[in-house]
Amino acid sequence: MDVRSIxxxxxxxxxxxxxxxxxxxxxxxxFFSGLSYGSIYxxxxxxxxxxxxxxxxxxxxxxxxxxxxxxxxxxxEAFLSSIREPVPFEHQRYxxxxxxxxxxxxxxxxxxxxxxxxxxSVEKVRESLEEVAPEVEKGADRFQLLxxxxxxxxxxxxxxxxxxxxxxxxxxxxxxxxxEAAKARSRT
Amino acid sequence: MDVRSIxxxxxxxxxxxxxxxxxxxxxxxxFFSGLSYGSIYxxxxxxxxxxxxxxxxxxxxxxxxxxxxxxxxxxxEAFLSSIREPVPFEHQRYxxxxxxxxxxxxxxxxxxxxxxxxxxSVEKVRESLEEVAPEVEKGADRFQLLxxxxxxxxxxxxxxxxxxxxxxxxxxxxxxxxxEAAKARSRT
DNA sequence: TCGATCATGTAATTGGTTACATGATTGC
DNA sequence: GCAATCATGTAACCAATTACATGATCGA
Numbered sequence: 543m544d545v546r547s548i549x550x551x552x553x554x555x556x557x558x559x560x561x562x563x564x565x566x567x568x569x570x571x572x573f574f575s576g577l578s579y580g581s582i583y584x585x586x587x588x589x590x591x592x593x594x595x596x597x598x599x600x601x602x603x604x605x606x607x608x609x610x611x612x613x614x615x616x617x618x619e620a621f622l623s624s625i626r627e628p629v630p631f632e633h634q635r636y637x638x639x640x641x642x643x644x645x646x647x648x649x650x651x652x653x654x655x656x657x658x659x660x661x662x663s664v665e666k667v668r669e670s671l672e673e674v675a676p677e678v679e680k681g682a683d684r685f686q687l688l689x690x691x692x693x694x695x696x697x698x699x700x701x702x703x704x705x706x707x708x709x710x711x712x713x714x715x716x717x718x719x720x721x722e723a724a725k726a727r728s729r730t
Numbered sequence: 731m732d733v734r735s736i737x738x739x740x741x742x743x744x745x746x747x748x749x750x751x752x753x754x755x756x757x758x759x760x761f762f763s764g765l766s767y768g769s770i771y772x773x774x775x776x777x778x779x780x781x782x783x784x785x786x787x788x789x790x791x792x793x794x795x796x797x798x799x800x801x802x803x804x805x806x807e808a809f810l811s812s813i814r815e816p817v818p819f820e821h822q823r824y825x826x827x828x829x830x831x832x833x834x835x836x837x838x839x840x841x842x843x844x845x846x847x848x849x850x851s852v853e854k855v856r857e858s859l860e861e862v863a864p865e866v867e868k869g870a871d872r873f874q875l876l877x878x879x880x881x882x883x884x885x886x887x888x889x890x891x892x893x894x895x896x897x898x899x900x901x902x903x904x905x906x907x908x909x910e911a912a913k914a915r916s917r918t
Numbered sequence: 919t920c921g922a923t924c925a926t927g928t929a930a931t932t933g934g935t936t937a938c939a940t941g942a943t944t945g946c
Numbered sequence: 947g948c949a950a951t952c953a954t955g956t957a958a959c960c961a962a963t964t965a966c967a968t969g970a971t972c973g974a
Contacts, residue, residue, distance in 0.1 A: 543826040544961070551832045559926050571832065571946055574823045579964055606925045606970060616887075622835060629826045629844060631851045635762045638817045639880060640731040642733065643874035644739045647810060653873075663819045684902075685833035685841075692763060692827060692895055698888035707880055732933070751952050769934055771955055792941060794953045 543624070545577060545585045550621035553595060553613035560586050560609065569678060570686070573671055573693040586611055594620050642707065650715035657708040664704055668697035731812070733765060733773045741801035748774050748797065757866060758874070761859055761881040763879060772801055782808050797864040828876035828894065838903035852892055856885035 594617035782805035
C-alpha cells in the first residue's frame with residue numbers, strides 16, 4: 543500500500559489538508575514509519591490531477607492558507623479496488639538480524655552491547671506505542687483497534703525474541719570470561 | 731545494513747563471484763528480500779574502485795569467465811566498523827496492517843477472505859524457512875544459527891498474530907450472518 | 919523573545935527493483 | 947531438443963527520504 547492509497551483511505555473518512563494527513567498518519571501508524579511531506583504533497587497534486595481527489599483553497603488572513611482535499615467518487619472507487627487487492631507478505635530487511643548474522647567477527651562484549659542497545663530501541667517503540675494507545679483508541683473503529691492491538695503484540699513478540707537472543711549472547715560472554723579466568727588461574 | 735556491507739560480510743568468510751554472493755544471500759537471508767544482480771554488480775564495481783575488495787578474473791574456456799572478489803585489509807576494517815555501528819530499530823510498513831486499518835470499508839466476507847489469504851502467504855514463508863533449515867544450519871556458525879532461529883520464531887509469532895486477527899474477523903462475519911438470518915426470520 | 923505548531927512546497931539523493939541483453943554448459 | 951544453471955552486466959524506473967526554503971501565529 544503506497545502513499546496514494548493511504549491518503550485516499552484517510553480521505554474516505556473526512557476531508558483534510560496535507561499537514562493534517564501527516565499528523566493522522568504518524569499517530570495511527572506510529573509502529574511503522576511516518577510519512578514525510580516530501581511524499582505527501584507531490585502525491586496530493588498527482589491525485590488531484592487524476593481526479594481522485596478535489597481541492598478547496600481555504601483563504602484565511604490570520605493563519606496561513608490551507609488546501610483542504612476531498613475524495614471524489616472516482617477516488618472512492620480507486621481506494622476500494624486497491625484495498626480489495628490481495629496482500630502478499632513482503633519480506634523486508636531487518637537490520638539487527640543482518641548484524642547478528644555476522645557477529646562471529648566481533649568479540650563477546652561487543653555482541654552483548656549491540657544486542658542490548660537494540661533491545662532498548664525496540665522497547666522504546668513498544669513503550670511509545672503503549673503511550674499513545676489511549677489517544678489512538680479514542681477515535682478508532684473496530685478494525686483500527688484490531689490493527690493497533692496487532693501492532694502491540696508484534697512488538698511484544700519482537701522484544702521477547704530479541705531478549706532471548708541477548709540472553710544467549712550473554713551466556714556466551716560469561717562462558718568466555720569463565721574460560722579466560724580459568725586459563726589465567728592455570729598460568730599462576 | 732546496505733548491500734555493500736552485506737557483500738563485505740560474506741567476503742570476510744571467503745572469496746566469491748557476484749553470482750555466488752546472490753545465491754548465498756538468498757539462502758541465508760531467505761526471510762528477508764533477496765538481492766538482485768542489479769544491485770550486486772554495481773556495488774562490486776564500486777567497492778573495487780574504493781579498494782575495499784579486489785578482483786581476479788578467472789578465464790575458463792569451457793564455462794563463462796568469472797570475477798572472483800576478495801576482501802582487502804581496508805575492506806575488513808570498513809566491514810568491522812560498519813557492523814559495530816548501533817542498530818536502531820527501523821520500523822517499516824506492513825502492508826496487511828494498512829489494509830486492516832481500513833477494513834471498515836469492506837464487507838465481512840471480503841475481510842475474512844483477505845485475512846485468510848494473507849495468513850496463507852505468511853505461512854508459506856514460514857514453511858519455506860523450515861524447509862531450508864537443514865541446508866542453512868549445515869554451514870552456519872553459532873550466530874548464524876541464532877539468526878535463523880530468530881527468523882523462525884519471528885514468523886511463528888507473526889502467524890499466530892494474523893491467526894488471531896483472522897479469528898476476530900470470522901466471529902464478526904458469523905455474527906453479522908446471524909443477525910441477517912434473524913432479520914430474515916422476523917420478516918417471514 | 920523564543921520555541922512550538924501551523925502550513926506548503928521543491929531538489930537532490932538514496933537505495934534499491936525490474937526488465938532487458940547475452941550466451942555457454944549440463945543434465946534429462 | 948529443452949529447461950535449468952552458470953555468469954555478467956546495463957538502463958529505466960520507483961517510491962520514498964532528507965535537507966532546504968519560507969513565513970505566520972500562539973503561548974509561556
